Amino acid sequence: MVTIKDVAREAKVSVATVSRALNGSADVTPATRARIERAAARLRYVPMGAARSLVTRRTQAVGALLPDLFGEFFSELIRGIDLAARAHGLHLLVSSSHGDADEAAVALRAMQGRVDGVLIMSPHVDAAFLRKHLADSVPAVLLDSAPRGYRRPHVNIDNEGGARAMTRHLLALGHRHIAFIEGPEGNRDARERRRGFEQTIAGKGGASACYLGGDYSEDSGFRAGRALLAARKRPDAVFAANDMMAIGCLSAFNEAGVRVPDEIALAGFDDIPIARYTHPPLTTVHVRIAQLGHAALERLVVQMQTLETPEADVTTMPCEVVVRASCGFRANATGRQEDIHTQT
Amino acid sequence: MVTIKDVAREAKVSVATVSRALNGSADVTPATRARIERAAARLRYVPMGAARSLVTRRTQAVGALLPDLFGEFFSELIRGIDLAARAHGLHLLVSSSHGDADEAAVALRAMQGRVDGVLIMSPHVDAAFLRKHLADSVPAVLLDSAPRGYRRPHVNIDNEGGARAMTRHLLALGHRHIAFIEGPEGNRDARERRRGFEQTIAGKGGASACYLGGDYSEDSGFRAGRALLAARKRPDAVFAANDMMAIGCLSAFNEAGVRVPDEIALAGFDDIPIARYTHPPLTTVHVRIAQLGHAALERLVVQMQTLETPEADVTTMPCEVVVRASCGFRANATGRQEDIHTQT
DNA sequence: TTCAGGAATGAAAACGTTTACATTCGGTTG
DNA sequence: CAACCGAATGTAAACGTTTTCATTCCTGAA
DSSP, X not given: OOOHHHHHHHHTSOHHHHHHHHTTOSSSOHHHHHHHHHHHHHHTOOOOHHHHHHHHOOOSEEXXXXXXXXXXXXXXXXXXXXXXXXXXXXXXXXXXXXOSHHHHHHHHHHHBTTBSEEEEOOTTOOHHHHHHHSOTTSOEEEESOOOTTOOOOEEEXXXXXXXXXXXXXXXXXXXXXXXXXXXXXXXXXXXXXXXXHHHHHHTSTTOEEEEEOXXXXXXXXXXXXXXXXXXXXXXXXXXXXXXXXXXXXXXXXXXXXXXXXXXXEEEOSBOOGGGGTSSSOOBEEEEOHHHHXXXXXXXXXXXXXXXXXXXXXXXXXXXXXXXXXXXXXXOOTTSOOOEEEEOO | OXXXXXXXXXXXXXXXXXXXXXTTOSSSOHHHHHHHHHHHHHHTOOOOHHHHHHHHOOOOEEEEEOOSOOHHXXXXXXXXXXXXXXXXXXXXXXXXXXXXXXXXXXXXXHHBTTBSEEEEOOTTOOHHHXXXXXXXXXXXXXXXXXXXXXXXXXXXXXXXXXXXXXXXXXXXXXXXXXXXXXXXXXXXXXXXHHHHHHHHHHTSTTOEEEXXXXXXXXXXXXXXXXHHHHSSSOOSEEEESSHHHHHHHHXXXXXXXXXXXXXXXXXOSBOOGGGGGSSSOOBEEEEOHHHHHHHHHHHHHHHXXXXXXXXXXXXXXXXXXXXXXXXXXXXXXXXXXXXXXXXX
């Protein structure tokens, strides 16, 4: 392995000068700098990160502790984080797919001492967990989770605002009696989405709501759809707390020959890629996931730079209603164009 | 920051003993070990990776250099790599979304000196690039790419075998005149898929093939579908080099009122999540992407452990035909069950 | 001519950990 | 009882880099 000493010998200078030249310090003659750079290139010198970190007390790396995520969501999240990290010259250490809290704890502990900060997103994480496994001295930002009684910065998805915007959209299209298919009990996102719906309906005279149980699975959406068809009075529209349930519900409607959106309108939440390909394409709420990751990393960098005690501020990422055909909007001739409304 | 010295003082032993106790060395009394562990826990001691790496000359981390990947593919790949890495106690450094070769070069260089080995997957990478930016001393495995004249281990997808298996499946269903929608020029996967199709058709008496241009986009599949409908003699079946083109082709057929699979059969390649939700669901070739990542990491670990000069061996990951409704197979009552044939 | 001051470079300490080697201390064996 | 041995623990060097402080050399002013 070739070290800074080898370069120094090759360029006939001291290691200090090599270090200065390679790190862009001002006070080194252009001539010596050139000589050193040539020597380094000739020897294919790569500085050893560990040695550097030891003295600078910076690893130039951030960690991301993520749960078992799938498909587009995971990809986009990492993309957003990675891009922002690279812009700051930071490396990204990823640890995902933790089955339980113990695994997450091991991963979180292993990360510390190797990174300058961590991004945390995990259903297994609560205040007690973090107090136990995350050193106070490590900068951290929580993504889309807000343990009670734990003071750290958060970056969250505006589930409530997104649900409000979608509900307003449904009301604007003239739907008055709207069914809501709920997400799993205890799920924060699901709770917030329901709240946004509830509030907006409550604020509109003449509108009424009904609620069906669900657990985010396609199957639970299918069952909810069946239940709605069997009911005495059908709603004008159905708003599912996520796209998978909306898709299940759509299957139930299609199977029964009930036309969407003519007989009943349908909306989802998440804008998973499939939403664009259902028949009819699904009107839903889009979450800019890459942007979420980006924002979280930027917040982390701020915390890493200013060594102040972290504020427990909350950043909320807006959602957008994506209008497709499933709620009564008529797609234009090409059938591909979409109308995106940013929620206010 | 709390160091090993603090723990030593707290436990009233030397730093050497602390190191031994915490690293599971045999020769330390259970009593002292317990005392040290208590002290470490009390102080919330986390060993500093950099210092450890400096002396052990191991970072316990591997890097993954990835291109601009989307959705399921990226997620699954990382999942496979991450799981395998964690099983070996290795951290995973991810760097993705490189727009051009220069960006990839910067990322690759920055990784070296921070990792014990790298996984590389990039369209920008060729032999010259690697010789220039990758030190010989760094263990590396190439994923789904095989630069000519560069001797490193590879892990590839068996595109050719997958295409052969699918073609055999189509022939077995009685289809004889089969159209193939090609992928982009110069794309290695696309070339291999075509070759697998070509060979299998050639080996079957009475079978004939025709080829249509495409570039992996949904649109190009749509155009190919239109072209096929306009042709004098329609094929019995269409095999698209990827699922997106198959979906585009399906749109063209649906639009023209041509029933799939009754009038014409349709198959894709990749098994993207949407393939399950098209009408009819798409028969396609499934690639176990997580397994690909897993295998690549395992191969890398071997290379890291045995310090021998790396063999330039090639591991090929098998593909599977996933039979859904689009080729004439009738799904059973639930409409959800699938039949998976592992290619031999 | 002398000396101050600044620019370029070198010497050496420091970072936190592991580990080879040294030391201590009981206990066993001759 | 002496000598030795092995187990447990301590001491200190080493890892590769950055950075402080010291040194050298040159320029320009007194």
